[in-house]
Amino acid sequence: MCMVKLLIADDEKYDRDSIINIIKNEFMEQLEISEARNGREVIEVFERVRPDIIITDIKMPGINGLKAIQEIRKINPNVFIIIITAYDYFDFAVEAVKNNVKEYILKPFSRVELIEKMKEAISFVNNEKEKRKNEIENQEKIYNLMPILENELSYSIINDTLYSIDYDTYLRYLEMDFRNGYAMVVQLNNVTNDESLKFKVGEYVKEYINHRYRTIGSYLFTKNLVYFIEVKSKEDEEVKADAIKLAADICREVKKVFGITLNIGVGVCCEGLVKLHKSYEEACISIEYKVQNNAVRYFGDVINAQEPVNADSEKIALFKAVEQYIIDNIKEEIDLEKTAAKFNLSSYYFSRTFKEILGYNYSDYVNIVRINKAKEFLLNKSKSIKEVCFLVGYSDPNYFSKVFKKYEGISPTEFKQNIN
Template sequence: MATDVKDVKILLVDDEPLERQAIRFLLARERPGYQVVGEAGNGVEAVNQASRLQPDIIFLDIKMPVMDGLAAGQEIRALLPEARLIFVTAYGEFDYAREAVSLGASKYLLKPVAGEEMLPLLDELAAGIAAARRRLQETTRLRAALEETKPFIRLGFIMDLINGNISEDEAVSRARFLGITALPRIALLMDIDNFVTLAREGTEVERQILKQQVKEVLEGATTSWPGALLAPVTRDEFVILLPLDHLPGGEASRRAVIELGDSICRQVRRDTRVTVTVGIGRPVEKVTELARSYAEAAAAAEFRLLYGGDQVIHADDVIARSNVEQLLQGPEEQELTQAIRMGDSQAAYERVNNILMQLFLEQEKRPAILKMKLLELNALTARAALEGGADADAVSNLALASSDEFLTLDNLADMRERILERLMALVGQVAETREQRNSSLIDRAGKYIEANFSQDLPLEEVAQQVYLSPCYFSRLFKQFKGLTFIDYLTRVRLKAAKELLLNTNLPVAEIAARVGYHDARYFGQVFKKQEGYTPSVFRKIGGANYGRSVS
């Protein structure tokens, strides 16, 4: 017998001991691998034995005292839903047999039980049991493997949140899968102070040990915050994403987050040989806006170059803590920020050139604050690049390099040259990232149009599907597809209409409705304008120009 039956357990239930003995004898002789783990003489005993022994297969006599086999089968089925039930009945009791089958019996046998019927049935049931066990083992193995990958899935989830690469529904779904009950609404960035110097002085092993020490401190510091998410983002930075659902909001939430940041600074200082700067972004209403909070946290952390490390810097406080005129207040700076976010190198170059000219003109009156303003400009451009989707590591490296140069260069011409050089590099990073992201979004929009062209499909609806404003979406769509939204939708609809005209006998009016035109006359006008023929003529001539008109 090919089936492995050594672990298949059988319970015999019959009020006639001779019947039980006959089955036991037959199994011992023909199928010694099966284990008869118990016997019962009535339904009550059967239920008790089944509960205690957990058999895989149960022979149940239908006609028994105290509790018959059908009633016992109902109770056993509730206790052991995976058990296989074989009902045994005397000749002439087919009504009982039919009821047994309705209870989920694997089969029923007639008394006296014949080996040529019972043994193949048992072998079939044993094979099913073995297959079910293998499936269970495989499922258990896959679940265990999935549990092992959860940390990586969690990290990917955090990175998608801070990069803005996730929709609300997807965030909710992935959070549920990861066991996250409250979605985060604020971002903190922990930057290891002077890590570049430490990296030059130590070995790679020492650097990794140091990062692990900081990570463990951060994990300990956030254990009391329900739902906190922690992840490394660069070689010297960590991000913490926090839900705020358990807090009353407003100033209380702000104080709680700042207190957490202060606690992190103290514990890192106490338990490691380094310090950290904690940048805090502003809270957001939707989880899809976390990228903005993260960008604000990163920009706030940059101000350690002005105020020193080993402290908490909140995005709201960066402006308030400076006694000099803020760059963010002027329209020129706002236009610069927008140009960087859009990856518009020409506009960004012009704006920063104007800002630098104004700063250099003022430097004779206030030379002491020139470098501080240049650092603010550096932070502004870095933040704008992050908000535009540029790689955080690349932005960090460029911003740090710029800050170091600003503090050492004394020649205004050199400063201007370096600033413009770094700015173009930042804008290049944004443009590259946006090009990839926008291409992906427009591809998604195109697929949505092709799947829904038969319905009313306004531009605003498609723009909403890819989370872009209608105006920006319209411009991007034309840029990547080479057609306006309406022209593209018309092309898709007419392509479908041509196929229906050539391959079906549907009336033109019905075809018009199927491809999204409620007015058959208007459909005919659009069709003739694009193809040179009315739909009826096109069908009649067999689409002579079809190959040329469809790209």
């Protein structure tokens, strides 16, 4: 049980001593006792000690007990107050009720009565402290849960899998609604494999955004820093101007604090949480383009801007390198995300541009390369179909046969027979 602080206020020392003696004999180890001789001292001692319980006389010189209580209530409305007085006046009782006084004792009082009132007071204080302790513990649990909720909600938006979670509950806990919002993707320039720095910048940027807007973010397990920013209105030009200014301010402050430069892509503001994935895709596209060498790229500007003259040749050269990488690593697991990361590109931009340059979506192209390589191996009669399957990156011969037939119209066995 916690130590309870008690303040006894009475202008008569004999009365104070009498109360103290009765209480000490009964509650000595539970109480820390302070004294006051008048209303002014009650206020001063209260401000210094912050007692949990006050026993005070009403009639004291200068500031009386009721006036002192009024001042104390301004500081702490929940302190437990017991009034002791020799005057059974109705007006005093009315004032006491107004000031949320818990108990009222008339002089002369009995030892038993005082002890009973003190037991009630100590029980009340301990219950309130326990309640407060539980509230703080619950708040701490919720506070510790917030980053987890933020990350899961952010990942669900990024991966377009909001349907898999109860996002309304997440929003309620986060005290957000996302009636209107947009995505911001932040790329750190010339920073490789420094997760500690990335986390520090991520936290700094999030705190900076939170000075102006409510936001959730993800930067622990994403290549770039990703933020979803809640705004009150969807006035396109107004939101665009504010978003571009915010992004420019972030670039400036991060350069000042961390000495690194950023590229920031900003998606168009949309209505509702479900549509934020589209804004995220727009921010990813924006960050891949240069618009007048600006560090901040707003999607609406990007789609209307002309790419540099050599953009097509640069892209073709880049994806020729991608093509060679696939051929060289055909035996390995080369999924889209890993390959995009290998060339420092966002998955969305990589997928879209891959089809634009090579004419196939990524998975079809990888399968075509593998099947063509398989046909080369099958021409060598010394290799079994199972061996060929593993040589071109498939782990299941049945699946290999299924894919082979899809692209060649015949099974690997029939292909080998035709060679003979």
